Amino acid sequence: xxxxxxxxxxxxxxxxxxxxxxxxxxxxxxxxxxxxxxxxxxxxxxxxxxxxxxxxxxxxxxxxxxxxxxxxxxxxxxxxxxxxxxxxxxxxxxxxxxxxxxxxxxxxxxxxxxxxxxxxxxxxxxxxxxxxxxxxxxxxxxxxxxxxxxxxxxxxxxxxxxxxxxxxxxxxxxxxxxxxxxxxxxxxxxxxxxxxxxxxxxxxxxxxxxxxxxxxxxxxxxxxxxxxxxxxx
Amino acid sequence: xxxxxxxxxxxxxxxxxxxxxxxxxxxxxxxxxxxxxxxxxxxxxxxxxxxxxxxxxxxxxxxxxxxxxxxxxxxxxxxxxxxxxxxxxxxxxxxxxxxxxxxxxxxxxxxxxxxxxxxxxxxxxxxxxxxxxxxxxxxxxxxxxxxxxxxxxxxxxxxxxxxxxxxxxxxxxxxxxxxxxxxxxxxxxxxxxxxxxxxxxxxxxxxxxxxxxxxxxxxxxxxxxxxxxxxxxxxxxxxxxxxxxxxxxxxxxxxxxxxxxxxxxxxxxxxxxxxxxxxxxxxxxxxxxxxxxxxxxxxxxxxxxxxxxxxxxxxxxxxxxxxxxxxxxxxxxxxxxxxxxxxxxxxxxxxxxxxxxxxxxxxxxxxxxxxxxxxxxxxxxxxxx
Amino acid sequence: xxxxxxxxxxxxxxxxxxxxxxxxxxxxxxxxxxxxxxxxxxxxxxxxxxxxxxxxxxxxxxxxxxxxxxxxxxxxxxxxxxxxxxxxxxxxxxxxxxxxxxxxxxxxxxxxxxxxxxxxxxxxxxxxxxxxxxxxxxxxxxxxxxxxxxxxxxxxxxxxxxxxxxxxxxxxxxxxxxxxxxxxxxxxxxxxxxxxxxxxxxxxxxxxxxxxxxxxxxxxxxxxxxxxxxxxxxxxxxxxxxxxxxxxxxxxxxxxxxxxxxxxxxxxxxxxxxxxxxxxxxxxxxxxxxxxxxx
Numbered sequence: 003x004x005x006x007x008x009x010x011x012x013x014x015x016x017x018x019x020x021x022x023x024x025x026x027x028x029x030x031x032x033x034x035x036x037x038x039x040x041x042x043x044x045x046x047x048x049x050x051x052x053x054x055x056x057x058x059x060x061x062x063x064x065x066x067x068x069x070x071x072x073x074x075x076x077x078x079x080x081x082x083x084x085x086x087x088x089x090x091x092x093x094x095x096x097x098x099x100x101x102x103x104x105x106x107x108x109x110x111x112x113x114x115x116x117x118x119x120x121x122x123x124x125x126x127x128x129x130x131x132x133x134x135x136x137x138x139x140x141x142x143x144x145x146x147x148x149x150x151x152x153x154x155x156x157x158x159x160x161x162x163x164x165x166x167x168x169x170x171x172x173x174x175x176x177x178x179x180x181x182x183x184x185x186x187x188x189x190x191x192x193x194x195x196x197x198x199x200x201x202x203x204x205x206x207x208x209x210x211x212x213x214x215x216x217x218x219x220x221x222x223x224x225x226x227x228x229x230x231x232x233x234x235x
Numbered sequence: 236x237x238x239x240x241x242x243x244x245x246x247x248x249x250x251x252x253x254x255x256x257x258x259x260x261x262x263x264x265x266x267x268x269x270x271x272x273x274x275x276x277x278x279x280x281x282x283x284x285x286x287x288x289x290x291x292x293x294x295x296x297x298x299x300x301x302x303x304x305x306x307x308x309x310x311x312x313x314x315x316x317x318x319x320x321x322x323x324x325x326x327x328x329x330x331x332x333x334x335x336x337x338x339x340x341x342x343x344x345x346x347x348x349x350x351x352x353x354x355x356x357x358x359x360x361x362x363x364x365x366x367x368x369x370x371x372x373x374x375x376x377x378x379x380x381x382x383x384x385x386x387x388x389x390x391x392x393x394x395x396x397x398x399x400x401x402x403x404x405x406x407x408x409x410x411x412x413x414x415x416x417x418x419x420x421x422x423x424x425x426x427x428x429x430x431x432x433x434x435x436x437x438x439x440x441x442x443x444x445x446x447x448x449x450x451x452x453x454x455x456x457x458x459x460x461x462x463x464x465x466x467x468x469x470x471x472x473x474x475x476x477x478x479x480x481x482x483x484x485x486x487x488x489x490x491x492x493x494x495x496x497x498x499x500x501x502x503x504x505x506x507x508x509x510x511x512x513x514x515x516x517x518x519x520x521x522x523x524x525x526x527x528x529x530x531x532x533x534x535x536x537x538x539x540x541x542x543x544x545x546x547x548x549x550x551x552x553x554x555x556x557x558x559x560x561x562x563x564x565x566x567x568x569x570x571x572x573x574x575x576x577x578x579x580x581x582x583x584x585x586x587x588x589x590x591x592x593x594x595x596x597x598x599x600x601x602x603x604x605x606x607x608x609x610x611x612x613x614x615x616x617x618x619x620x
Numbered sequence: 621x622x623x624x625x626x627x628x629x630x631x632x633x634x635x636x637x638x639x640x641x642x643x644x645x646x647x648x649x650x651x652x653x654x655x656x657x658x659x660x661x662x663x664x665x666x667x668x669x670x671x672x673x674x675x676x677x678x679x680x681x682x683x684x685x686x687x688x689x690x691x692x693x694x695x696x697x698x699x700x701x702x703x704x705x706x707x708x709x710x711x712x713x714x715x716x717x718x719x720x721x722x723x724x725x726x727x728x729x730x731x732x733x734x735x736x737x738x739x740x741x742x743x744x745x746x747x748x749x750x751x752x753x754x755x756x757x758x759x760x761x762x763x764x765x766x767x768x769x770x771x772x773x774x775x776x777x778x779x780x781x782x783x784x785x786x787x788x789x790x791x792x793x794x795x796x797x798x799x800x801x802x803x804x805x806x807x808x809x810x811x812x813x814x815x816x817x818x819x820x821x822x823x824x825x826x827x828x829x830x831x832x833x834x835x836x837x838x839x840x841x842x843x844x845x846x847x848x849x850x851x852x853x854x855x856x857x858x859x860x861x862x863x864x865x866x867x868x869x870x871x872x873x874x875x876x877x878x879x880x881x882x883x884x885x886x887x888x889x890x891x892x893x894x895x896x897x898x899x900x901x902x903x904x905x906x907x908x909x910x911x912x913x914x915x
Binding site (some may be wrong): 279441 | 734736746760840887
Binding site (some may be wrong): 030052070071072075076080081083087089091092096097099100101102103104105148149151152235 | 783785786789790793794796797798799800801802803804805
């Protein structure tokens, strides 16, 4: 579904991504592991159209090169950015509304909001509150719900469990599995390697902007590199 | 290039003490005036009139019938530093006469460049009477000076029977500050009293606080005198009348603009000075018609006429001097007497090079300006600058 | 006593105009970090709209409509042809662009229309006074207060009830994420400029109602007032802009009304001195913008 080859991202003189290739098959969960600064977020941002890059990114065989973020989400790729980034002074309702406004209107938009409220019942309780007043976990739910309002086929999740209480982290991973069951393809960036590899079909380990290891979730979980670097007790 | 060579040649011949006998010579007049920026409202129309007169004079053979005028026009962008630079360039090019903007500061700055080079320099419509003394004997005004206007207005107010007058002034410019002060000086000398004094910031536009104060005065003043102009004056007037204050207003030539008559009924009864009023049958009216015929649009301001008069004042001076040589031209200008121009007579003799000239007082009535009197201010009344 | 009340009405009326001006700056700044110093020229364009409308004898309400329309069009044109090509520039580059736009527009007015002021006559009823109890309120200040209130109400409705309005608020908080939602950046920015233009148009009508004329340099003073008001309120904060506008208006009127005569020429120094005190007390303004911007 998504084919990335020889992706390079530079911020000024600093190269954040130095030639990454990866592929995300339809209906799978693919995880990117790596330390801070390994180039994970930059890779997601490049796919979502937020940063300029060289190399090729193809979605369903079509090149996304040079397309702006607004266009890429319309093609079915939705990014939930790191740090949730809900619109704090807007209500939960308005956050959801804006998530879908460019993709649906009228009854269809209402239907999508209702579907997300059904999926995340906590958001129904908080519906008229300002998003900035929500807890971290609630904000994460809202951020994902907002991304889903676009009805994407590929969801890019950037550190969805970061900074959340363990109980909430469980909920997030349950949610990701549930989304996969419903046919969504997911590219996940996650620091919690143990949990991520449990649900991943395939994974890539990134170091300083390059892929140093790849394999199925189970293979990676067994590898010495991952054990030492990310699963160390 | 040709002018430059001519200037060098003329300079060389001047040094050798020779006089030329060429039938037609070029004389370059340099203009360092503000065609853009805050002074363009005055300098643009002045230049339009100036150019028209130059064309006419050249058709007739040039200044004094033999010196064809070549213009070197530089835009100073209402920037004093740019004015100085333009003046330096013009002096270096060897212009014979220089024209400076409609304002004291850039005129003085430019005059200080041309004075040592012995180039007679005239300000378009700078009215501050101290301009000429600040520069020296090559600097000339052309427009009715502030103290002259104020003297004539004070005389008018006293004769009208006004006893107490409220004065509104702004310390932001010499014109808006000193003109009312000159008025106050003369008016008091003639037995009047100043009921109160207000201050405004130029461009502040909100006069509500000031107007509320005037409204609270008891007794109300017989009249309100100010040298405020646009945009302050219309704002003040609207808010004053809006508050129900009915005292008549005495203003200066700064409000001689179509905006004021465009204000409608509230402008009725305003009395103000102007360099000239195009009464039917007057020379000025004929000029306005001619200007309209030539450019397609009637002059928006009397500055067009005062700009037009300057080349003719120069023409009179060159005729008297018999040359365009700096010192000779300076002396001739300084001794001019009763030169007939569009708006009346202009006299430099006996002044400190700010001319004494006819000033008209008009009253606004139903969108028209009705002349009340045209006169030269009594020299005994005119306050020292 | 009634003089004090009268001055309070004056302060509200002036503060309202400043609030509209500051809002116009804040709406754009909150989204693209541009202090648009050409905002004053949008007012000038609106003023010429009124002038042309009066020249062909259109009734006053139409003249107001044309003024607002002209300002909106001018705002959109400057956005499209000056600010959009400079979108990637830093704050300084954008600021300089706005100075350039402002200077170019002024020269176009001076050489294309006239360097002289053009009269904009108001309907004759405007010079009147309405008596409410012992208050004499001029029609123009009353009109200012009413139009300011209506404009603020319309803006609040727009920002809270429409998708575009919500998108603008969201853009002010996190523009990048808004783009991730598929909402076109160019569209939101253009709308912000249009709103800013509309505010400039309304402010221009009120400004011109006071002065009765429009000239090429008319925009200089209001844009400075708007900037000061926006800084007092907290640059980029919309509620702050309104608060800053009223604060500046009230300060100006109070100092003008109650400073002793000898100190009056220094009124602006007192006002700005007080502004400095406010900023020492609250360095980010009265009501700072809620969220630190992300890169």
